Amino acid sequence: MNRIRYDWKRLEEAAAELFMRARVPHNHAQTVAQSLVHADLRGVESHGLSRLPIYLRRIEAGVICLDKEPEVVKQEGAMALIDGSNHLGAVVGVAAMDLAMSLARQAGISFVGVRHSNHFGSCSYYAERAIEQGLILLVLSNAPEAMAPTGGIRPFFGTNPIAIGIPAGSEPPFLLDMATSVVARGKIALAAKKGEPIPEGWAIDQEGLATTDPQRALLGSLLPIGGAKGYGLAMFIDILCGLLTGAASGPDVKSLYDNWTQPQNIGHVFLAVDVRRFWPLAVFQDRMDAYIREIKSVPRQAGVAEILIPGEIEGRKMREQKANGVSLSPAIAQELEQLCAAYGVDWGRTRINA
Amino acid sequence: MNRIRYDWKRLEEAAAELFMRARVPHNHAQTVAQSLVHADLRGVESHGLSRLPIYLRRIEAGVICLDKEPEVVKQEGAMALIDGSNHLGAVVGVAAMDLAMSLARQAGISFVGVRHSNHFGSCSYYAERAIEQGLILLVLSNAPEAMAPTGGIRPFFGTNPIAIGIPAGSEPPFLLDMATSVVARGKIALAAKKGEPIPEGWAIDQEGLATTDPQRALLGSLLPIGGAKGYGLAMFIDILCGLLTGAASGPDVKSLYDNWTQPQNIGHVFLAVDVRRFWPLAVFQDRMDAYIREIKSVPRQAGVAEILIPGEIEGRKMREQKANGVSLSPAIAQELEQLCAAYGVDWGRTRINA
Numbered sequence: 001m002n003r004i005r006y007d008w009k010r011l012e013e014a015a016a017e018l019f020m021r022a023r024v025p026h027n028h029a030q031t032v033a034q035s036l037v038h039a040d041l042r043g044v045e046s047h048g049l050s051r052l053p054i055y056l057r058r059i060e061a062g063v064i065c066l067d068k069e070p071e072v073v074k075q076e077g078a079m080a081l082i083d084g085s086n087h088l089g090a091v092v093g094v095a096a097m098d099l100a101m102s103l104a105r106q107a108g109i110s111f112v113g114v115r116h117s118n119h120f121g122s123c124s125y126y127a128e129r130a131i132e133q134g135l136i137l138l139v140l141s142n143a144p145e146a147m148a149p150t151g152g153i154r155p156f157f158g159t160n161p162i163a164i165g166i167p168a169g170s171e172p173p174f175l176l177d178m179a180t181s182v183v184a185r186g187k188i189a190l191a192a193k194k195g196e197p198i199p200e201g202w203a204i205d206q207e208g209l210a211t212t213d214p215q216r217a218l219l220g221s222l223l224p225i226g227g228a229k230g231y232g233l234a235m236f237i238d239i240l241c242g243l244l245t246g247a248a249s250g251p252d253v254k255s256l257y258d259n260w261t262q263p264q265n266i267g268h269v270f271l272a273v274d275v276r277r278f279w280p281l282a283v284f285q286d287r288m289d290a291y292i293r294e295i296k297s298v299p300r301q302a303g304v305a306e307i308l309i310p311g312e313i314e315g316r317k318m319r320e321q322k323a324n325g326v327s328l329s330p331a332i333a334q335e336l337e338q339l340c341a342a343y344g345v346d347w348g349r350t351r352i353n354a
Numbered sequence: 355m356n357r358i359r360y361d362w363k364r365l366e367e368a369a370a371e372l373f374m375r376a377r378v379p380h381n382h383a384q385t386v387a388q389s390l391v392h393a394d395l396r397g398v399e400s401h402g403l404s405r406l407p408i409y410l411r412r413i414e415a416g417v418i419c420l421d422k423e424p425e426v427v428k429q430e431g432a433m434a435l436i437d438g439s440n441h442l443g444a445v446v447g448v449a450a451m452d453l454a455m456s457l458a459r460q461a462g463i464s465f466v467g468v469r470h471s472n473h474f475g476s477c478s479y480y481a482e483r484a485i486e487q488g489l490i491l492l493v494l495s496n497a498p499e500a501m502a503p504t505g506g507i508r509p510f511f512g513t514n515p516i517a518i519g520i521p522a523g524s525e526p527p528f529l530l531d532m533a534t535s536v537v538a539r540g541k542i543a544l545a546a547k548k549g550e551p552i553p554e555g556w557a558i559d560q561e562g563l564a565t566t567d568p569q570r571a572l573l574g575s576l577l578p579i580g581g582a583k584g585y586g587l588a589m590f591i592d593i594l595c596g597l598l599t600g601a602a603s604g605p606d607v608k609s610l611y612d613n614w615t616q617p618q619n620i621g622h623v624f625l626a627v628d629v630r631r632f633w634p635l636a637v638f639q640d641r642m643d644a645y646i647r648e649i650k651s652v653p654r655q656a657g658v659a660e661i662l663i664p665g666e667i668e669g670r671k672m673r674e675q676k677a678n679g680v681s682l683s684p685a686i687a688q689e690l691e692q693l694c695a696a697y698g699v700d701w702g703r704t705r706i707n708a
Contacts, residue, residue, distance in 0.1 A: 149652055299507050310589065
């Protein structure tokens with residue numbers, strides 16, 4: 001069954017127009033639209049246009065605030081602290097990323113903490129921008145509760161993601177974008193919908209017992225990668241993004257979906273390193289290329305056609321979908337079409353005639 | 355069976371004297387001795403005095419070089435690059451850590467890359483020093499080959515560790531010190547010695563197949579935490595510590611044990627953040643204390659007495675062993691006693707009369 005394909009540039013336009021109808025200024029509407037379509041292009045549907053409807057609803061409900069721009073509350077040496085003013089997460093994220101990149105060019109390294117932000121889309125969006133500029137970027141964010149600490153049975157930490165972008169030359173860049181949980185909650189919800197069991201090691205139930213029943217898992221907690229190691233990583237990210245910046249932390253980070261009275265108050269950290277302080281960029285890129293080729297030449301397991309670099313599959317998907325159109329799930333496409341109709345935005349132009 | 359206990363201060367003295375007899379200058383001998391006893395105090399025998407004999411042998415063989423101090427080859431803004439001059443790893447590590455802390459006090463954040471270093475002991479040694487100074491420290495190091503990339507069947511990456519220290523107040527500080535592999539190679543070697551199977555998920559054999567046979571595992575590769583996620587983290591650490599600094603990377607990092615002609619050329623990164631740019635230290639410590647108490651109050655799994663913070667067990671072990679003496683395995687104690695006899699160092703004084 002072939003899905004309908006959509007032109008990525010026109011998807012960006014339609015998404016930006018939807019945000020503008022909801023009073024988001026032109027430049028910010030474009031930023032958020034780009035960050036969402038970026039995820040769809042990479043095949044990461046969970047962080048793509050599937051989030052547009054909830055962003056819009058939160059703007060309309062006044063839980064996301066458009067009146068005040070993100071503000072630099074402190075900048076000293078190579079560090080800065082940004083108050084996101086409860087604006088759209090991607091708007092806050094891009095402001096922080098730009099500042100981190102500019103500070104890193106001055107000082108070789110930078111650390112920008114962010115408080116009072118919202119869901120800021122896929123971390124890879126920021127890492128990819130940095131790669132284009134020849135910088136190394138580390139992006140951290142906390143998130144609403146989903147994982148218990150090791151030994152516990154109630155969610156406390158979010159699936160707190162970490163993304164890292166490192167430029168290469170002719171080989172694909174290093175673009176790691178990972179949650180600190182074994183899987184996303186969405187994968188368990190999907191198994192529940194299909195009535196299929198989940199592998200052991202994904203989640204625990206409400207009593208803290210290992211479970212392969214997705215329904216019990218959804219009432220319990222996700223498990224972190226590597227047991228206590230992933231718990232440690234999720235806690236580290238929460239401390240930096242939440243406690244250090246002054247954003248919410250642990251279960252005080254509010255849900256994107258279930259809380260209609262309070263801002264999420266998510267925190268992020270953007271840490272940039274300027275490669276040029278160590279090597280001329282072209283030399284570093286050559287070194288990365290040789291290194292990546294060395295990894296790719298490691299003997300492989302039977303049935304493995306190729307060793308992949310983090311982010312490589314998603315990068316290929318992006319190139320393919322830029323050329324041939326973006327595949328959206330019919331449910332998401334239908335929801336966007338209805339929203340466009342309600343807001344008076346032309347959805348039809350996004351479809352590629354097949 | 356009660357093991358003999360050893361006085362930790364006298365262990366440090368005896369270890370430092372051994373290094374001095376091998377022509378290591380007094381201050382450096384003390385540094386390395388402290389870093390090793392630190393690991394034994396925390397109950398991490400694999401990174402403690404068990405490494406002293408190999409350090410000594412490498413000095414005597416001339417593969418570790420004592421003639422030249424670690425050198426700052428570049429310092430601009432908040433970044434620096436140190437050439438370890440192939441000195442003892444802990445000597446290089448402490449020089450880099452001190453510079454990272456001093457730069458972070460000036461700029462809020464710092465990044466110190468290190469090349470031409472050697473095995474530098476337990477990462478937690480450095481993180482603990484930073485915690486005492488009220489700083490956040492991230493320590494990364496690459497290491498000799500042990501893990502294949504996902505899909506591969508030959509070791510390429512080391513078990514590349516990451517350690518993070520964050521100060522708290524009256525509650526235990528956050529001190530995560532983890533390899534990016536599921537377990538250390540030593541655990542598999544121990545199972546092989548005992549003739550016991552290992553759990554699935556620790557390692558793959560030479561064909562890349564899952565194995566519970568420790569002998570086959572030792573010929574194969576360790577597995578990273580979280581599958582492709584841990585592969586990504588290990589690669590990220592190798593790129594920063596190796597490619598960016600100019601140290602060796604991948605399989606070019608030389609073995610501590612098997613290579614007697616070439617320096618290890620290990621690379622490290624020390625990244626420090628000055629908490630005081632965000633909060634007065636006491637306020638941040640109070641926030642950490644409240645946060646840690648909140649985590650500890652999460653409802654627990656049946657049979658779990660307490661939720662622990664990363665590094666908490668090891669911190670307790672350290673306090674207990676400082677008070678009552680350090681427990682060393684008889685095999686390690688015997689090897690140290692023989693070395694002391696050979697070098698004319700008094701080992702007997704380290705024993706606590708029981």
